[in-house]
Amino acid sequence: MDPLAQAVVAGATPQELERLPVPAEYTAAHLRIEEIAGFNGVADKDVRKSIHVGSVPMPELAPNEVLVAVLASGINYNTVWSAMFEPIPTFTFLKHYATSDRWAARHDQPFHVLGSDAAGVVVRAGSGVRRWKAGDEVVITTAYVDDEDPATHADGMLGAGQLAWGFETNFGGLGHYCVARASQVLPKPAHLTWEEAAANPLCAGTAYRMLVSDRGARMKQGDVVLIWGAAGGLGAYASQLVRGGGGIAVGVVSSEEKAERARALGCHVVINREEIGLTGNEPADPTTVGKRLGRLIRSAVGEDPHIVFEHVGRATFGVSVFVVRRGGTVVTCGSSTGYVHEFDNRYLWMRLKRIIGSHGANLEEQAEVNRLLTLGKLRPALSVTYPLTETAEAARLVQRNRHTGKVGVLALAPSTGLGVSDPQRREQLGGDAVAPLLTRS
Known part of the structure; x- marks a missing residue:
């Protein structure tokens, strides 16, 4: 030194x-x-x-x-x-x-x-x-x-x-x-x-812009927010911002240990990826996985998510577009599993959903x-x-x-x-x- x-x-x-x-x-x-x-x-x-x-x-x-x-x-x-x-x-x-x-x-x-x-x-x-x-x-x-x-x-x-x-x-x-x-x-x-x-x-800054800023999803009280990787670096701040802002945080994680961490950070509901058949970094069928995920969210909170906090990318993006409610928002940054995303555009355009790109x-x-x-x-x-x-x-x-x-x-x-x-x-x-x-x- x-x-x-x-x-x-x-x-x-x-x-x-x-x-x-x-x-x-x-x-x-x-x-x-x-x-x-x-x-x-x-x-x-x-x-x-x-x-x-x-x-x-x-x-x-x-x-x-x-x-x-x-x-x-x-x-x-x-x-x-x-x-x-x-x-x-x-x-x-x-x-x-x-x-x-x-x-x-x-x-x-x-x-x-x-x-x-x-x-x-x-x-x-x-x-x-x-x-x-x-x-x-x-x-x-x-x-x-x-x-x-x-x-x-x-x-x-x-x-x-x-x-x-x-x-x-x-x-x-x-x-x-x-x-x-x-x-x-x-x-x-x-x-x-x-x-x-x-x-x-x-x-923390990235999560704030994605969820709270007027340049992001503009989360409001009562919004149901699906958070991929809720116990990871971005997800850990997203979970807190949703809870602190009066939203309903639904976290997705990959293990029971991470589920405990996500609950400690403020997630109201935590779902293990294995429950919906999503394992590894390869994208599963968005409709099949999306329907399973949607049922679990509705069973827990009574309705579909207003916002999906998306940063996983290729493995989850098709599911995110499918599962967000009519008129809802997928806000995305990064793509840790791959940058090339595939989704069924019918669920985007015919149900008036939005995708917002966010960076830093x-x-x-x-x-x-x-x-x-x-x-x-x-x-x-x-x-x-x-x-x-x-x-x-x-x-x-x-x-x-x-x-x-x-x-x-x-x-x-x-x-x-x-x-x-x-x-x-x-x-x-x-x-x-x-x-x-x-x-x-």
């Missing part, structure tokens, strides 16, 4: 942090460009073979950026996609982005530092940054936007230059340091640990999520934490869908449980129960 990182861990003052030099290199979880073809013809694209933890060069800081010493980060499915080099190698994204301007050119490297979540301490702020300074405790959100694009000022996610930080950009959160634009930064909730705070931005969350939506977390109305979905040296194992857990909630990664934090600056507030909100899925030793 370099002197600046040591000072952060020791709780140095902002003045001390500013006096210490930024290291020329830092430790990070990254991919290597020469390994792009390593999984060609391989059935099991084991991400433990492609994710490396080691030293990478420190980039120059742009005027609108901050350099953050990362105390904790997290694994998202985009890290798995990157490490599998699917659907295309993310080095292709970096090379394309590098043509934009001289600051973008820094991202085109023979390595790609991964990670789309982070919590840490600002150690440097670019000359154009006004709101953030050395010593600030922050979380990093995922939307990397172009503030010179007019569409960005209507909605950050609509700008043509919008990118997913740590996936379509370099220098992400899975390292001792990360580089982020000032427009990605929010204050860390003071009652959360580093790892709890780092678990939230991508998945803009800064305002992320700020609303951060407020809910700060108020204790939304709780971190962190379930387990790995050290940075075991990032590949953490990503493999997500790749194989053996996890619940979010999988965290400790970067500079020497142990779990650190970073709480308002212990009184934490106790008011339930102490360690603020993270209901987390198993503590």
